[in-house]
Amino acid sequence: MTLIELKTRQQAKIMSIAGPESLRQRLVALGVLKGLQVSVAATSLLGNPRVYFIGKQQICLRTEEAGYIQVELQS
Amino acid sequence: MLDSIPHTKPSYTIALIGNPNCGKTSLFNQLTGARQRTGNMAGITVTSREGQKEWRGIIFHFIDLPGIYSLANSRVEEMVARDYLIDTPPDLILNVVDANNLARNLALTMQLLEQGLPVVVALNMLDELEKQGDTVDLAELSIGLSKPVIGSDGRSNSHIPALMDLLLDNIGQQCEPLLMTYEPHMEQAICSLEKAGMSRWQAVRWLESAGDGVALLSDDQTQAGRQALELLASRHDESPAEMVAEGRYGFIHGLLHKSSSEHRDQSAADHWLDAVALNRWLGLPVFIMLLWVMFEATFTLGSYPADWIDAGVSWVGQQVGTFMPESLLKNLIVEGLIAGVGGVLVFLPNVVLLFFFIALLEQSGYMARAAFLTDNLMSKVGLHGKAFVPLVMGFGCNVPAIMSARTIEEPRARLITILINPFMSCSARLPVYVLLAGIFFADHAGTVLFGLYMLGILVAFAIAALLARTIPEQHDETFIMELPPWRFPSPRSMLLHVWDKAGDFLRKIGGVILVGSILIWLLQSFPQQGTPWLEQLGHFVAPLFAPMGFGWQETVALLSGFIAKEVIAASLVVVYQTDMNDMAGLQAALGSALAPASGLALMVFTLLYMPCLATIATIRRETGSWRWAGVSIMMGLVLAWLGSWLVFNLASLWM
Numbered sequence: 214m215t216l217i218e219l220k221t222r223q224q225a226k227i228m229s230i231a232g233p234e235s236l237r238q239r240l241v242a243l244g245v246l247k248g249l250q251v252s253v254a255a256t257s258l259l260g261n262p263r264v265y266f267i268g269k270q271q272i273c274l275r276t277e278e279a280g281y282i283q284v285e286l287q288s
Numbered sequence: 289m290l291d292s293i294p295h296t297k298p299s300y301t302i303a304l305i306g307n308p309n310c311g312k313t314s315l316f317n318q319l320t321g322a323r324q325r326t327g328n329m330a331g332i333t334v335t336s337r338e339g340q341k342e343w344r345g346i347i348f349h350f351i352d353l354p355g356i357y358s359l360a361n362s363r364v365e366e367m368v369a370r371d372y373l374i375d376t377p378p379d380l381i382l383n384v385v386d387a388n389n390l391a392r393n394l395a396l397t398m399q400l401l402e403q404g405l406p407v408v409v410a411l412n413m414l415d416e417l418e419k420q421g422d423t424v425d426l427a428e429l430s431i432g433l434s435k436p437v438i439g440s441d442g443r444s445n446s447h448i449p450a451l452m453d454l455l456l457d458n459i460g461q462q463c464e465p466l467l468m469t470y471e472p473h474m475e476q477a478i479c480s481l482e483k484a485g486m487s488r489w490q491a492v493r494w495l496e497s498a499g500d501g502v503a504l505l506s507d508d509q510t511q512a513g514r515q516a517l518e519l520l521a522s523r524h525d526e527s528p529a530e531m532v533a534e535g536r537y538g539f540i541h542g543l544l545h546k547s548s549s550e551h552r553d554q555s556a557a558d559h560w561l562d563a564v565a566l567n568r569w570l571g572l573p574v575f576i577m578l579l580w581v582m583f584e585a586t587f588t589l590g591s592y593p594a595d596w597i598d599a600g601v602s603w604v605g606q607q608v609g610t611f612m613p614e615s616l617l618k619n620l621i622v623e624g625l626i627a628g629v630g631g632v633l634v635f636l637p638n639v640v641l642l643f644f645f646i647a648l649l650e651q652s653g654y655m656a657r658a659a660f661l662t663d664n665l666m667s668k669v670g671l672h673g674k675a676f677v678p679l680v681m682g683f684g685c686n687v688p689a690i691m692s693a694r695t696i697e698e699p700r701a702r703l704i705t706i707l708i709n710p711f712m713s714c715s716a717r718l719p720v721y722v723l724l725a726g727i728f729f730a731d732h733a734g735t736v737l738f739g740l741y742m743l744g745i746l747v748a749f750a751i752a753a754l755l756a757r758t759i760p761e762q763h764d765e766t767f768i769m770e771l772p773p774w775r776f777p778s779p780r781s782m783l784l785h786v787w788d789k790a791g792d793f794l795r796k797i798g799g800v801i802l803v804g805s806i807l808i809w810l811l812q813s814f815p816q817q818g819t820p821w822l823e824q825l826g827h828f829v830a831p832l833f834a835p836m837g838f839g840w841q842e843t844v845a846l847l848s849g850f851i852a853k854e855v856i857a858a859s860l861v862v863v864y865q866t867d868m869n870d871m872a873g874l875q876a877a878l879g880s881a882l883a884p885a886s887g888l889a890l891m892v893f894t895l896l897y898m899p900c901l902a903t904i905a906t907i908r909r910e911t912g913s914w915r916w917a918g919v920s921i922m923m924g925l926v927l928a929w930l931g932s933w934l935v936f937n938l939a940s941l942w943m
Contacts, residue, residue: 229525234498235362236766237527242358243770244392246533247526254771255566259664262673264566264771266554270389271562271771273660275667278766 214286216265216279221253225284227267232281240282244268251284299347300459301376305369305400306384307393308355309772311412314442314781315384316352319451343452351378357392359399360497360529364695373405379459381407384440387417387424388773390548391540398536401433403489404465408458409433410440410451416775420555428547434466443778465489470535473523477516484512495520496532558774565654571661578654582645583741584734587722590638594722597637601630620809624862628805631861631874632797632854635719636790642715643789644782646683651777655680659769669749670756672701673767679705679748682712683741684789686903690910698765704755706910707920710899711748713741715793716853720894723857727875728887736891744895747927796854804848804855808862822863832929836893836936837886846893852900885939889932897928 219225227249230237245267254271255264261276274282306312320339337352353372354365373381383400385393400407411424430437438454440447465488470478474495481491486502486509494502494513505513520528554562564570605626612618649655659676666675674696681689690709696702713721721740725733811822819827825847826840833843845859864877882890898921899907908917 230527230530234527234529238358238361238497238529239766239768241527241529241533242361242395243768244389244395244537246537247530255562255571255660256568257661257664258568258572262660262663262767264660268391270392271554273656273663273767273769273771275663275673275767278768 214284216251216274216282216284217276219251219253219265219284219286221256223252224287225251226287227251228283228285230282232278236278236281240278243272244270245272245282250287251282297342297345297347299349300379301349301351302380302382302455303351303353303372303378304382304384305353305396306355306412307357307386307389307396308365309770310355310384310386310393311442312355312384313352315382315410315412315440316350317784318442318445318448319348320350341452344456346456348452348455350382356396358396359403360493360500362497362500364697373403377405379406380455380461381405382455383407383409384412385409387411387414387439390424390544391537394540394543395533395536397433398466398468398539399493401435401466402468402492404463406458406461406463407435408454408461409435409437411437412440412442414439415441415443416773423548425547429543432543432547443780468492468535468539471531473520474528474531474535477520477528480516481509481512484509486513492532495528498528554773561774562657565657566660571657575658575661578649579741580735580738582642582649583737586638586641586645586718587725587734587737590635590641590722591726593637594634598630598634601626601633605630616813619813620806623865624806624809624813625802627865628808628858628862629797629802631805631865632719632801632858635722635854635857636793638718638722639715639793640786640790642718643684644786646680647782647785648777650680651775651782653772653774656769656771660771663767665749667767669753670701670704670761671749671752672696672698672705672765673769674765675701675705678709679712682709682714684715686710686712686714686899687906690903690906693910696765698762700756700759700761701765703759703911703916704752706907707755707916707923708748708752710903710920710924711744711751711896713744713895714853715789716796716900717894719854719857720860721891723860724878724887724891727879728882728884736888740891740895743892743931747896747931751923751927796852800852801854801858804851805858805862808844808848808855808859812863836889836932837883838890839881841881842886842890846890846897849894850898850901852902853894856894883940884943885936888939889936892935893928893932895928896924896931898924 227245227247229247230240230245249268250266252266253263254266257263262273263279264271264273265279304312304316316337316339320341338349339352340347340349342348351372353369356366356369359366359370381400383397385397397407397409411426411429414424417424426437426439436454436458438447438451440451467488469475477495478488478491481494482488485506486494490502495516498517499513517528520531524531564574567574605622608618608626609622612621649658655676659673662676663673666673675693677695678689678693681692686709689712690706693702693705693709696705721737722733725736729736808822811825812820814821822844823840826844829847830838830840830843833846841860841863844863845856848859849856860878861874864874864881898904904917904921907920908914911917
């Protein structure tokens with residue numbers, strides 16, 4: 214599943230990051246890396262963008278970008 | 289004895305590099321005594337800035353580079369920093385590192401060290417980290433990095449001497465490039481590029497940026513680089529950027545394992561604040577409420593000190609009136625200078641308060657949250673998420689705001705951000721609102737103020753939507769934003785900021801407003817027989833403004849506002865104040881000359897009509913053509929006329 218499908222209060226782990234090269238470089242520079250824990254921190258009124266806890270950071274992503282991040286649910 | 293050779297002191301250049309929002313600019317301000325704008329949000333510094341400090345007889349030039357996450361991305365800020373390091377290598381780099389997000393901040397440090405640059409690391413915001421019960425062993429970190437590491441704090445000056453000594457000691461630092469080991473296929477790729485004549489760091493930079501981050505390569509090298517990238521792509525799903533990052537983070541985690549204690553999660557207070565500020569349903573209403581409270585307080589709290597200033601100005605006017613002999617010069621001083629300058633000076637407390645509140649929202653970290661809340665709306669009207677910073681800066685002054693739109697790379701989004709910026713009501717327009725709202729809507733002045741700012745935002749968005757549908761988009765730009773942790777604004781930095789803004793306002797009063805007031809007075813006093821020139825001019829143009837119920841006085845005031853918007857208030861005071869010496873007199877005169885509906889229309893006209901001269905010049909420079917500056921002027925004039933006509937007629941029906 215991708216990050217968009219992650220629901221509030223669910224915990225997941227980043228499995229891979231796809232998308233255009235510039236986006237991948239940007240995410241990497243911000244410290245969004247494979248293996249990090251993610252969860253939903255906040256949702257805007259219309260559902261896009263959302264804020265995610267990624268590692269220790271809070272990062273705001275639009276659906277367009279979050280859709281490139283593959284995650285796996287953690288129990 | 290001849291001593292023809294001047295004793296020049298030795299001087300060194302030190303560049304500050306660090307992630308966005310790591311407190312770099314605060315540290316720069318402390319080091320140089322400068323007062324650059326700071327805020328708890330990425331992207332406040334766009335271009336590099338310089339300042340200097342003398343220490344133990346040596347001059348240090350400090351360069352504050354824009355905050356960057358990496359040297360390998362091809363964004364405007366990153367290219368500014370990268371080109372600077374290559375073209376004019378500094379004597380030493382002061383790498384500012386946010387102690388609360390060590391791993392990511394150190395990833396940039398790794399890039400500097402791999403490039404073999406002379407570096408001193410300043411661990412910033414250490415106090416915040418320690419408050420959460422975490423620790424970093426500076427000595428251990430220093431050994432791991434093989435570079436000096438010092439703790440720093442953008443909020444107090446006590447560590448500056450130690451930092452300056454450390455910088456001094458490290459001039460001429462011996463440095464070997466840090467050798468980082470990457471994944472085997474990556475190492476093979478690096479090796480093949482080294483064979484083509486690249487240095488190791490260039491090879492790594494080339495790979496992680498997919499051929500973007502290294503300049504001046506021969507054709508052979510480019511060829512070898514492409515082949516290496518293709519080979520890597522065929523072997524791995526991960527991008528080279530990720531593989532390089534994994535290598536670096538592996539090294540960093542090893543380092544932090546030894547030197548730093550485990551971090552805890554977000555604190556309870558932060559969690560609670562975010563639960564309200566980012567709440568799906570409450571977030572936007574809370575944002576709008578906050579803005580309303582801000583304008584209400586700007587008006588209400590500001591009125592007390594304003595009365596004192598008013599009393600002071602009246603007193604000075606009366607003293608001059610009593611002691612100077614009757615003459616034209618006396619009239620110039622009392623009716624032109626004191627009335628005009630005093631008439632704007634009265635609004636100093638309101639302007640200062642507005643800047644205080646904006647700084648409060650910025651430094652606490654709320655602005656980044658507001659950007660998140662409004663992102664969807666902004667993207668619907670063709671604005672990029674990054675437009676938020678320039679638009680908010682517009683509430684202060686449109687000139688730096690338009691310049692900060694440089695961070696937006698997509699040309700259409702940038703142009704739209706520039707063109708709608710004048711509708712973000714700058715602080716120069718505040719005196720006009722406070723004056724008129726105080727006269728005509730004394731009981732709801734704060735709400736009127738809030739309404740005007742909202743109207744400005746609405747018009748800006750409507751124009752943005754219109755422009756987005758007429759200008760073609762060139763390419764998509766991603767919007768990924770880090771939400772900073774909540775911070776208690778530092779009283780010192782808030783005070784400096786407000787002090788600085790008050791200084792700007794006073795300087796403007798001493799310059800353009802002083803000259804403007806005298807000019808208006810001259811035009812109004814001559815010829816001494818017959819109708820004054822100003823009145824003639826006013827009557828000539830007045831028919832244009834008659835549909836809104838403006839007299840020749842308001843017409844003249846609006847014309848004078850082309851120079852700078854504060855002059856509108858000064859002109860009104862000079863034009864109406866012929867024989868009255870305090871604000872109450874002006875209020876009575878204006879109140880009886882204008883209908884409330886006209887007063888409202890005048891505020892709307894002031895809000896929307898053409899940008900001031902400085903802003904027009906900035907639009908011309910930033911868009912590179914007079915065409916867009918012209919569009920901005922025409923758009924403002926047409927909208928202001930239509931808007932104030934509409935408001936006048938609607939308000940006339942109601943009031």
